[in-house]
Amino acid sequence: MSGVFDATTDPALRSWVPVPAECDFPVQNLSLGIVSRAGESPRVGVAIGADVLDLALVAEAGLLEESLPGSRVVLSGASLNALLGRGRSAWTALRARLSRLLAVDDQTLRDVPGLVERALYPRTQARMRLPFAVGDYVDFYSSIEHATNLGRLFRPGAEPLLPNYRHIPIGYHGRSSTIVVSGTPIVRPCGQRRPDPQRGPVFGASAALDIELEIGFVTGPGNALGTPISIAAAREHIYGLVLVNDWSARDIQAWEYQPLGPFLGKSFATSISPWVVSLAALEPYRVAGPVQEPEPLPYLRTAEAWNYDIALSVELQSAQMARAGTAPLTISRPNFKKMYWNMAQQLAHATVNGAVTRPGDLFASGTISDVEPDFGSLIELTWRGAHPIRLPDGSQRAFLQDGDSVRLLGHAGGGAAPRIGFGEVSGSVSAADLGTTSTEVNP
Amino acid sequence: MSGVFDATTDPALRSWVPVPAECDFPVQNLSLGIVSRAGESPRVGVAIGADVLDLALVAEAGLLEESLPGSRVVLSGASLNALLGRGRSAWTALRARLSRLLAVDDQTLRDVPGLVERALYPRTQARMRLPFAVGDYVDFYSSIEHATNLGRLFRPGAEPLLPNYRHIPIGYHGRSSTIVVSGTPIVRPCGQRRPDPQRGPVFGASAALDIELEIGFVTGPGNALGTPISIAAAREHIYGLVLVNDWSARDIQAWEYQPLGPFLGKSFATSISPWVVSLAALEPYRVAGPVQEPEPLPYLRTAEAWNYDIALSVELQSAQMARAGTAPLTISRPNFKKMYWNMAQQLAHATVNGAVTRPGDLFASGTISDVEPDFGSLIELTWRGAHPIRLPDGSQRAFLQDGDSVRLLGHAGGGAAPRIGFGEVSGSVSAADLGTTSTEVNP
DSSP, X not given: OTTSOOGGGOTTXXXXXXXXXXXXXXXXXXXXXXXXXXXOOOEEEEEETTEEEEHHHHHHTTSSTTTSTTHHHHTXXXXXXXXXXXXXXXXXXXXXXXXXXXXXXXXXXXXXXXXXXXXXXXXXXXEEOOSSOOSOEEEEOOOHHHHHHHHHHHSTTSOSSOTTXXXXXXXXXXXXTTEEETTOOEEOOEEEEOSSTTSOOEEEEOSOEEOOEEEEEEEOSOXXXXXXXXXXXXXXXXXXXXXXXXXXXXHHHHHHOTTTOOSTTTTTOEEEOSSBEEHHHHGGGEEOOOOOSSOOOGGGOOOSOOEEOOEEEEEEEOHHXXXXXXXXXXXXXXXXXXXXXXXXXXXXXXXXXXXXXXXXXXXXXXXXXXXXXXXXXXXXXXXXXXXXXEOTTSOEESSOOTTOEEEEEEEEEETTEEEEEEEEEEEEEEOOOOGGGOXXXXX | OTTSOOGGGOTTOOBSSOOOTTOSOOTTTOOEEEXXXXXXXXXXXXXXXXXXXXXXXXHHTTSSTTXXXXXXXXXTSSSSHHHHHHOHHHHXXXXXXXXXXXXXXXXXXXXXXXXXXXXXXXXXXXXXXXXXXXXXXXXXXXXXXHHHHHHHHHSTTSOSSOTTTTTSOOEEEEOSTTEEETTOOEEOOEEEEOSSTTSOOEEEEOSXXXXXXXXXEEEOXXXXXXOOOOGGGGGGTEEEEEEEEOOEEHHHHHHHOTTTOOSTTTTTOEEEOSSBEEHHHHGGGEEOOOOOSSOOOGGGOOOSOOEXXXXXXXXEEOHHHHHHTOOOEEEEOOBGXXXXXXXXXXXXXXXXXXXXXXXXXXXXXXXOOOSTTOOSSHXXXXXXXXXXXXXXXXXEESSOOTTOEEEEEEEEEETTEEEEEEEEEEEEEEOOOOGGGOOOOOO
């Protein structure tokens, strides 16, 4: 697709569905999600302007079958997995068809009596579900600024980057069962932590609840056991991207993570945005990544531009600010384009040992930190609490307090170029449920 | 169930199906798996003696509906997940019913014309599938002997156990997509390693392919997000156990694992045994675990005996031994009963932060090492190659060579007590597929 003119990304393209100014979802975007209205089963929808178009109904009318054989089944399911499994040619055909059906000069949808009235409705009426059933969830560590910051925080005086960092896209497996869609309340996790290194651990609610601003990619067809996905083939397997908030309990994590890595400090919840933005939509915003020095091993080398220019922001609002009607405070504005390791390298690395990927696997970038002060986690933004964030309500934050809401946003383009937005991933922190195990015991 | 006489574990129970001496599957076992014969779809079967009983056919005859409503659907599926989701009361009812139907004094099955002829057949004719679709896969580190050995090997001169070891059942998430059933060939993985710490990493086939002898438990109904499973409730969520071989590439692992833990050194393949042994069958073999000092925090405390007396063995056979008809060499005979952290503690810990478990989640023990020389991995058995294993064909092994076969076996009881066996988990190592990326590059 690279270098080839694609009508679906033509900036001149307009839709007959009204698209407000600064809207994340013009006709060049066509993000897909799983939607339902009251009394409906979940099905595939496409975001267009301030509306959603119910693709199960469009498929039922027979309007998608030619471009996507089996469309009635694929688009009426409760996840995008079936579509993800179809592969790039199917994704491209469906995108081209939707682009045409929604184009200002096309009457097809409007010519079917009652269809637009039933299938097109305001996004505010849509209940958004998890867009895909996640098989395996991998979280990388691909921002060199983030890795450097954490090295400085946790190993002061030492070389901040470990020797493997510039050779390997470092990553680990997270828990897929607790990946939740934007808006799901985040209960402050309980667990073991050791606030006083001279004493034993205690049990209780995390006192260091953090966010991690990330972008994740979801994979398509997948590979057979023992058959790596080469870096040249990565584009055939990556459908698109979502925003990710990898909530983290820093105190639980610090006590548990040696020697096998993060576990309960991360596994309590990971939020993703409900609309999946395709690589096809983001094609005009591909950019070269940073120079990698030393040059990676051959299986990680690519001449293609595999970074994406995506402007991100992190918003924080306390319960008191919400009550007072005070707008959320933007605390960071990193860009995704500077990530040291790109998605193609990550996928090639993750499968080079023959490991299998399946439709719906999620690979997240790791915290996206830009140059100071545009970091993607509170532990970096406040330098582990040394420089707390001051909120408009007069309070301070080292980490999240109960009642705090966090919203991550992202978009490519804007202005004269089509704005390809992600919507948002948001979550509010509710108090820990200490139940009968609330007594802190310090043996 | 503890302390209550259970007819299904009565040592006097006999089946009308012949059970050979020293067979893993007497009527007290009733392990379930997913089986098929040529031309058949996969379905649930129960192992009995040298045979398998096709439970889809028994359910179709209407003989299981009373004990397991919906039995025709649940038992004709390609995984045990639906049954796992039904919970302990359903598991208990089905087990009691199968125990009765197979008892020597029961004619029910034999009274249905043609049923036994169609549904009961030699296990050698059964193609065994992965018994359950794995949601999330967690691997613990619960043998204190193993953790001590690895500490000595990797941090010589330092305290072998890290400060958190006796407080936390240490674990991490593995890759569920590459969990395979016994017999699946294991392709030697490729990846990055750094044989010479003074130079850069190289790419190539692992030169340190190892095994890890483990036992895993599979979970049932599961919990809601934010609602931990207490240690007292663990038995309601643990259906049964399988043998696990967590194949490990030590050289890939050593180079990649800082700071986020094991990733590609483990994710290329994890083999499990095809027959799932229920906790109910193992009930007579529950034993107290080792004294835990210091006493764990309250959420990890239980007065119940949660260890299991299971004799294990590791067999190794080279290609040359196989060709010469030389029997495999038993290289280790650990017992599962000494594990420092038990399954109830592991499940309570893994969910104490509110993380969700689902039917089919697999939680493995980590390498089971007993006192020397009964260790569960080659890196311990050969002390990182310092004391290679001598095989009957005259060759030596520090790690696995291409053509080597490994077989893990396990059973409780035996002799006068019913033998509750696991069958086996086996795998043979085939050469790496270096493809076009075979050139080792050392920049």
